[in-house]
Amino acid sequence: MLMIMKTPKTFTIVTFGCQMNKSDSELMEVSLTQEGFVKSHPYADIIIFNTCSVRKHAEDRAIAHIIEARSSHKQSIIVVAGCMAQRLRQELRTTYGVDLVVGPYHSPAIGSIIKNYIQNKDIREYTSQDVNDFASRIHPQLVTHKDELPWHKWVTISHGCENYCAYCIVPYVRGKLISFPSQQIIDYCKLLIDNGITEITLLGQNVNQYGQDSGDIPFYSLLEKIATLSGLYKLNFLTSHPKDFNKEILLVMKDNPVIAKSIHLPLQSGSDTILQAMNRQYTMKHYYSIIEEIHKLLPMSSISTDLIVGFPGETQKDFEDTLAAVHTIQFDEAFTYKYSPREGTHAYTLPDSVPDTVKQERLDMLIQTVRDISQKRLMNHIHTTTDMIVERISKKSDNEVMGKTIYNHPIIIKGGKDDIGKKFTVTIVSLKGSTLYGERSA
Ligand code: SF4
Structure with a gap:
């Protein structure tokens, strides 16, 4: 009897990790749709895991999903894309029965890669990091893909x-800096605005280094060109690096009201010894000089950061330096982490010298300090006027809506579903917990 094999047609993408991965998943969806595949959930012919390697926990979670999918969907093509694909490569096929491994350079071309796999079953691993193999990330068809907030779009610029921060796996799995051509980015932003997008967030591992590899315009010029496109309500950017952050960026922020007055500037540690061990390439003196410049040029802006406790060799004194820096700088918000070693990084070769109980104590103390400060910082906004974009109906009342101010603080005002996506000028009247309450200005 002649067996007729069904041609794999449907796909599902399971995404782990950061916003960069979410954007890559959108690109993969465009590529698969272009090649005639159809999105389906959850029983698809092709199951793609777009993975993250930043923490061991993230990899363990993805592996559990891969094992489950392999055993329950024996006929499906299992694909692993993203950072874990780049890091574990062949191991994913030999140990976990994955059919196809597609690293970040190749994932936007995944449609044709899978088509080739179905037809020829020849190449099963796409992990070259040759710049000629880098698939473009700016795709006009992404315009039709809606973000969670339908008026907002993430735009990857590099x-x-x-x-090579000592604890970070990103340079190994994502490869060297590749800045996308500025004119392509600007044209894409124009297209987004023409299609109703009013808020854009520019995205890169270190946006401040934009153009350094290609000789394109510097980041502050790109920021200015996008900020002056007519029709935009709000422009954000992520992430900055203190060694490359400069005064020109602040001047552009100051002169362009649509740019959110919110700066995320990862400090990681307040100790020069630890900063050096982390290979962060700046000192506390340099970091303080940026903060001083921010206060001078954008006195009301909010400053957030990332902090790691328990990096190898961190003494009690080093930790106290971090606490002191937090007190001096008065961060509006801080994302705090316990150091955990990542195989493949330089820090992995160092003895993990701080016991977990000590890491936890330091983390708890840091979180409490940050919370107290951020509460005080929010109080400073009461009786001030700011712009906000409404994001959703408040969880507490149908007559209230929640959004974010130009400083990216959550705020609640009276309103209804017709206000979602609209911009209002509001006066902040009170603070409850960590949420500001405001009233629309006349
Ligand atoms: S700047 Fe440092 S922490 Fe950020 S992605 Fe690069 S290596 Fe990792």
Whole structure:
């Protein structure tokens, strides 16, 4: 009897990790749709895991999903894309029965890669990091893909990182810095605005290094060109690196009201010894000089940061330096982490010298300090006027809506579903917990 094999047609993408991965998943969806595949959930012929390697926990979670999918969907093509694909490569096929491994350079071309796999079953691993194999990230068809907030769009401006912070796996899995051509980015932003997008967030591992690899315009010029496009309500950017952040960026922020007055500037540690061990390439003196400049040029802006406790060799004194820096700088918000070693990084070769109980104590103390300060910082906004974009109906009342101010603080005002996506000028009247309450200005 002649067996007729069904041609794989449907796909599903399971995404782990950061916003960069979410954007890559959108690109993969465009590529698969272009090749005639159809999105389906959850029983698809092709199951793609777009993975993250930043923390061991993230990899363990993805592996559990891969094992489950392999055993329950024996006929499906299992594909692993993203950072874990780049890091574990062949191991994913030999140990976990994955059919196809597609690293970040190749994932936007995944439609044709899978088509080739179905037809020829020849190539099963796409992990070259040759710049000629880098698939473009700016795709006009992404315009039709709606973000969670339908008026907002993430726009990736660069890929990869060459800073080699000692604890970070990103440079190994995402490769060297590749800045996308500025004119392409600007044209894409124009297209987004013409299609109703009013808020854009520019995205890169270190946006401040934009153009350094290609000789394109510097980041502050790109920021200015996008900020002056007519029709935009709000422009954000992520992430900055203190060694490359400069005064020109602040001047552009100051002169362009649509740019959110919110700066995320990862400090990681307040100790020069630890900063050096982390290969962060700046000192506390330099970091303080940026903060001083921010206060001078954008006195009301909010400053957030990332902090790691328990990096190898961190003494009690080093930790106290971090606490002191937090007190001096008065961060509006801080994302705090316990150091955990990542195989493949330089820090992995160092003895993990701080016991977990000590890491936890330091983390708890840091979180409490940050919370107290951020509460005080929010109080400073009461009786001030700011712009906000409404994001959703408040969880507490149908007559209230929640959004974010130009400083990216959550705020609640009276309103209804017709206000979602609209911009209002509001006066902040009170603070409850960590949420500001405001009233629309006349
Ligand atoms: S700047 Fe440092 S922490 Fe950020 S992605 Fe690059 S290596 Fe990792």
